[in-house]
Amino acid sequence: MAEEEEALIARSRGGDVNAFNLLVERYQRMVYSVVFRMLGHRQEAEDVTQEAFLSAFQGVARFRGGSFRAWLLRIAANACYDHLRFRRRRPTVSLDVLESESGNPLPGHIASPEEHVLRGELARLIEEGLGQLPEEQRLAVVLCDVQGFSYEEAAEATRSSLGTVKSRLSRGRARLRDFFKEHRELLPSLYRHRT
Amino acid sequence: MDVRCRQVRDRLSEYMDGRLKEGERRRVEEHLAACPECRWELEELRATVGLLRQLPPLTPRRSFTLSPAVVAPRVRLFPVLRMASLAAALLLLFLTGGEYLFTSPQRAAAPEMESTVPQAAPTPSRLGAPETGARLAPVPAPGESKDRGVAPSAPPASPVAGEESTRAVPALRWLELFLLVTLVFLGGAAFWRWRQESTPYIRK
Ligand SMILES: [Zn+2]
Numbered sequence: 256m257a258e259e260e261e262a263l264i265a266r267s268r269g270g271d272v273n274a275f276n277l278l279v280e281r282y283q284r285m286v287y288s289v290v291f292r293m294l295g296h297r298q299e300a301e302d303v304t305q306e307a308f309l310s311a312f313q314g315v316a317r318f319r320g321g322s323f324r325a326w327l328l329r330i331a332a333n334a335c336y337d338h339l340r341f342r343r344r345r346p347t348v349s350l351d352v353l354e355s356e357s358g359n360p361l362p363g364h365i366a367s368p369e370e371h372v373l374r375g376e377l378a379r380l381i382e383e384g385l386g387q388l389p390e391e392q393r394l395a396v397v398l399c400d401v402q403g404f405s406y407e408e409a410a411e412a413t414r415s416s417l418g419t420v421k422s423r424l425s426r427g428r429a430r431l432r433d434f435f436k437e438h439r440e441l442l443p444s445l446y447r448h449r450t
Numbered sequence: 451m452d453v454r455c456r457q458v459r460d461r462l463s464e465y466m467d468g469r470l471k472e473g474e475r476r477r478v479e480e481h482l483a484a485c486p487e488c489r490w491e492l493e494e495l496r497a498t499v500g501l502l503r504q505l506p507p508l509t510p511r512r513s514f515t516l517s518p519a520v521v522a523p524r525v526r527l528f529p530v531l532r533m534a535s536l537a538a539a540l541l542l543l544f545l546t547g548g549e550y551l552f553t554s555p556q557r558a559a560a561p562e563m564e565s566t567v568p569q570a571a572p573t574p575s576r577l578g579a580p581e582t583g584a585r586l587a588p589v590p591a592p593g594e595s596k597d598r599g600v601a602p603s604a605p606p607a608s609p610v611a612g613e614e615s616t617r618a619v620p621a622l623r624w625l626e627l628f629l630l631v632t633l634v635f636l637g638g639a640a641f642w643r644w645r646q647e648s649t650p651y652i653r654k
Contacts, residue, residue: 280513283514300510301510301512421463425462428463428499429463435497
């Protein structure tokens with residue numbers, strides 16, 4: 256699969272959009288998931304994801320090996336930061352419009368088994384908690400804890416050092432823990448043990 | 451909270467990921483064995499991460515594959531513009547340099563000629579300095595001069611033999627001005643194309 260991916264990347268470099276689209280199909284759920292959890296808004300997440308893939312195609316000649324998904328996410332993360340900066344300047348999206356995607360499955364949306372595990376209020380609450388983190392901590396948490404990236408890959412995707420990833424992740428987790436403690440009535444048993 | 455607890459809690463995130471070095475890991479574990487508060491802290495952190503891990507991957511409503519029309523290769527104008535700018539710059543350099551080398555001794559020897567030919571007044575070394583614009587004030591606006599700049603080069607076509615060298619100077623001035631305007635235009639256009647073509651979000 257890695258070899259096949261390299262071949263697809265090489266063909267994309269030559270301008271073969273069909274080859275690139277196979278890579279898009281492979282990674283779009285992951286990229287979209289990260290972008291959505293960074294932005295908390297479905298339409299904006301779609302636009303930013305699309306932009307990120309277009310940028311990636313136009314810049315694929317600059318991909319210098321390593322983890323392709325980390326490279327893609329770096330582009331997507333930059334697009335998210337730009338979008339968040341844009342949103343701060345023109346705050347048309349207020350926080351209460353932020354949607355929970357996992358909480359509102361669409362008609363025709365077929366839930367995978369793990370989506371049955373976590374849905375509705377709980378997913379909504381977690382996404383709300385993520386939304387309260389500073390952007391860089393949020394990205395570290397989304398990459399490492401939600402997407403399961405290693406510290407190394409997260410560092411590559413954020414162009415930062417391992418130490419930076421560790422400390423962002425640590426602070427982000429601690430903040431989320433405090434957030435969950437404030438909402439322990441909605442959470443599974445552990446958070447209810449102590450009042 | 452005592453200092454030791456604070457230090458340990460700062461390490462818990464890495465500890466639970468198994469990312470602490472041997473010695474540090476042992477120190478954390480020793481503290482945990484003796485401190486129920488920090489143990490509880492660790493449990494809460496684990497529960498937090500456990501919740502995050504359960505967030506499912508999302509299924510977007512649409513696909514993000516690119517349509518060939520969107521990514522159709524554009525005409526690569528930038529290299530062309532860049533070469534044109536370079537050519538104009540070299541020609542300008544050549545002209546001003548040549549003029550400086552060959553005409554300035556002559557002009558220094560015959561200053562009265564300059565008073566009859568005002569456009570010839572600026573010394574070559576001042577070309578491009580702010581006052582150049584003022585000296586060339588009767589010149590059409592920059593936008594027009596691009597098209598009309600060539601016209602004044604007509605005078606040398608019928609020169610009186612002895613006056614040729616002095617007539618050539620205003621013609622050169624016009625040519626230089628024309629080149630300067632062209633250079634600014636081409637440089638601007640090349641920069642604009644470059645900004646367009648360099649894709650966003652891919653940063654070094
Ligand atoms: Zn302790």
